[in-house]
Amino acid sequence: MTIATAFPYPTPVAKLRSLLNSLPFFWLLLAIPGALMLAGWLDGAIDTMDMLHPTGETSARLMIAAMLIGPLTGVLGARRWLGWLLRRRRALGVSAFLYALAHLVFYVIDMGNLDDMLAEIGAPGIWTGWVALALMLPLACTSNNAAMRALGAAWKRLQRLAYPAALLTLLHWWWVHNGLAGALAHFAPLALVWLALAARRLQSVDAPPRTPKGIRP
Amino acid sequence: MTKLPLAALALAVAATAGLSAPAHATGAIKCDAGPQSGWKSREALESKLTKDGWQVRKLKVDGGCYEVYGTTPEGDRVEAYFHPVTFEKLYVARRGQVLFRAKGY
Numbered sequence: 001m002t003i004a005t006a007f008p009y010p011t012p013v014a015k016l017r018s019l020l021n022s023l024p025f026f027w028l029l030l031a032i033p034g035a036l037m038l039a040g041w042l043d044g045a046i047d048t049m050d051m052l053h054p055t056g057e058t059s060a061r062l063m064i065a066a067m068l069i070g071p072l073t074g075v076l077g078a079r080r081w082l083g084w085l086l087r088r089r090r091a092l093g094v095s096a097f098l099y100a101l102a103h104l105v106f107y108v109i110d111m112g113n114l115d116d117m118l119a120e121i122g123a124p125g126i127w128t129g130w131v132a133l134a135l136m137l138p139l140a141c142t143s144n145n146a147a148m149r150a151l152g153a154a155w156k157r158l159q160r161l162a163y164p165a166a167l168l169t170l171l172h173w174w175w176v177h178n179g180l181a182g183a184l185a186h187f188a189p190l191a192l193v194w195l196a197l198a199a200r201r202l203q204s205v206d207a208p209p210r211t212p213k214g215i216r217p
Numbered sequence: 218m219t220k221l222p223l224a225a226l227a228l229a230v231a232a233t234a235g236l237s238a239p240a241h242a243t244g245a246i247k248c249d250a251g252p253q254s255g256w257k258s259r260e261a262l263e264s265k266l267t268k269d270g271w272q273v274r275k276l277k278v279d280g281g282c283y284e285v286y287g288t289t290p291e292g293d294r295v296e297a298y299f300h301p302v303t304f305e306k307l308y309v310a311r312r313g314q315v316l317f318r319a320k321g322y
Contacts, residue, residue, distance in 0.1 A: 047275065049274065049275060049286060111294065116294050119292075119293065119294070120294060120311050120312055123311050123312040125312040125313040125314060175312075175313045176312050178245045178310065178313045
């Protein structure tokens with residue numbers, strides 16, 4: 001076979017690269033922490049009670065990651081790696097919801113009965129979690145092209161429910177855990193990127209429009 | 218001035234790295250009970266609590282105290298701290314909501 005005939009076909013390396021770079025592979029990566037947790041639980045190495053923290057924390061991390069991409073693009077401008085992440089934002093958001101759902105499932109298994117769950121539903125650390133998950137449900141259900149088309153402009157307004165959901169997730173984590181450090185460490189990047197974006201917007205209002213390089217007014 | 222957003226980002230990364238380190242010290246309560254050799258055993262606490270009407274799901278050491286996850290005699294699912302020498306009840310919380318806190322703790 002000559003180079004000329006071989007060239008139009010992807011080389012094995014190129015095939016591997018495009019496989020590793022594919023969306024299904026990204027989904028697989030996102031499922032790995034969950035698979036490890038589940039394996040540990042089925043094995044008996046992790047108590048049901050101890051499944052709550054890792055599932056919840058993973059959910060919050062994915063939610064924060066998904067919510068960082070938009071404002072980061074606003075701060076840094078369009079970048080290749082941000083574009084790469086933007087194409088994966090839906091996967092991050094939907095898996096945040098799926099980990100939150102797993103978090104609820106293990107909570108229900110751990111509690112074991114409805115009475116105990118209802119008895120503590122008024123605790124600040126608990127109702128915040130319920131409401132956060134309830135807010136994430138419509139977000140996850142509309143995270144598909146058909147829903148985007150059907151909802152049109154309303155889709156973006158609906159997706160803004162992510163902000164109260166994130167706030168409630170922060171409160172849930174803080175209050176249920178008797179400590180702010182862990183939750184704050186995770187949410188600080190989000191707060192700082194929002195601040196950076198606000199600072200940038202403020203600057204662009206103050207400063208006169210920039211002239212392109214090399215062109216003197 | 219465009220450095221400002223970047224500086225904030227760098228700070229965000231640094232803050233995350235710095236704060237993530239001591240993530241696992243919950244310790245709602247601290248007990249100053251001396252070395253563990255002087256403590257009463259977990260089993261002793263569990264049998265005392267069971268006799269008192271508690272249902273113990275999990276018992277571990279946290280902040281130098283015994284930390285118990287379980288159900289109170291009144292039927293509340295809680296997290297409770299006990300002094301490891303005196304077995305005095307120091308703190309009871311339901312999902313972070315404090316239901317009882319002993320004087321001085």
